[in-house]
Amino acid sequence: MGDFTAAHLGERRTLADxxxxxxxxxxPEDEAAERRFFARLSAETRRLRFMKFVRALNEQLVHTFTRVDYDRYMAFVCEATVGGAQEIVGEARYAAEADGESCEFSIVIADEWHKSGIGGLLMNALMRYAKASGFxxxxxxxLRDNRPMVKFVRALGFEIAPLPQEPTLVRVVRRL
Known part of the structure; x- marks a missing residue:
């Protein structure tokens, strides 16, 4: 999408509340904030995000998660004031697929921020950016049992399809 920096792409928003x-x-400077964000997630939220139990992010994952190339790999965070300091309360990311035309996304929101509206803000920013990047x-x-996520992506226009070879998962797809 060109030579952008985080400052060019940031936007301040007011939630309904x-x-x-x-x-x-x-x-890259978000490594410590990324660790704190992950540490605040409940065990269930971690399971739903990673599809398995993850106790902590290792250093390699923290490093990978905080580096984007603004093209094939992108991530947006939502920051808010928590306990008097700016903290990450949600993040959405994509990684390009091998075909060069599609990207795989993930999103995770801090438990106390579920249903606040930041999921939609993050996904809309991510989808706009992915489309502008040519995806x-x-x-x-x-996970099939992640009903709130299935409902959320359906509301964003994603199609939901079962995976016969993996009955615990569904595939969600949206044209950009």
Whole structure:
């Protein structure tokens, strides 16, 4: 999408409840905030995000999660004031698929921010950016028992398809 920096892509938003948040690309300087964000997630939220139990992010994952190339790999975070400091309260990311036309997304929201509206803000920012970067479709795998996520992506226009070879998952796909 060109030579962009996080400052060019950040936007301040007001949620329906009046809270202020910032949606912006993740940066290498966010490593400590990324660790804190993950540590605040419940065990169930971690399971739903990673499709298995993950106790903590290892250093390699933290490094990978906080580096984007603004093209094939992109991530937006939502920052808000938590306990008097700016903290990450949600993130959405994509990675390009081998075909070059589709990308796979993931999203995770801090438990206390579920149903606040930041999921939609993050996904809309991610989808706009992916489309502007030339991707034609966005897809993901969701645990079938993650009903709130299935409902959420359906509301965003994703189609839901079962995976016969993997009965615990559904594939979600949306044209950009």
């Amino acid at each position: 009046g809270r202020q948040v910032t949606i912006r690309p993740i940066q 034609k479709t966005m897809e993901g795998m969701v």
